[in-house]
Amino acid sequence: MSEESLPNDGRPDHADALPEYAERVLEVAELIPPGRVMTYGDVAEWLEEGGPRQVGRVMSLYGGAVPWWRVVRADGVMLPGHELRVLEHYRAEGTPLKEASRAAEGHLPRLDMRRARWDGGERAQGHT
DNA sequence: AGCGTGACGAGTA
DNA sequence: ATACTCGCCACGC
16 A cells, blocks of 8 residues: 555554564563563563663664653662652662662662563463 | 664673 | 673664
């Protein structure tokens, strides 16, 4: 068909004109239960496509549509510039945070990845 | 085409 | 714990 300016009859299709890859990433992000997190790398691995940086890119562009604070860096460090905001979410959701050692006083807490990391609930890959 | 950059990650010092 | 290197890959200049 003429992919040249489709006549979106009254319905702005471009409203969800996200690349398919981005949609898949956001889809996974929405599956993460409150109180748990998934790393960018885990999401990429889960999708079996792209890599951590691609997932991060999608989140930076379209993350606002999902619980973006549940997709985090593998080292558990909070997103710079949004630390306080995400910290509120984590405390509200009961996401495991790593106790700051005395030496690290003054530093913002980091996520306790060992406990907070969510494996994706074992993909229902079906088929045994 | 090259090159720098980024909501990354793992390894090494 | 910090700093630095590499590998990764899509983008933009």
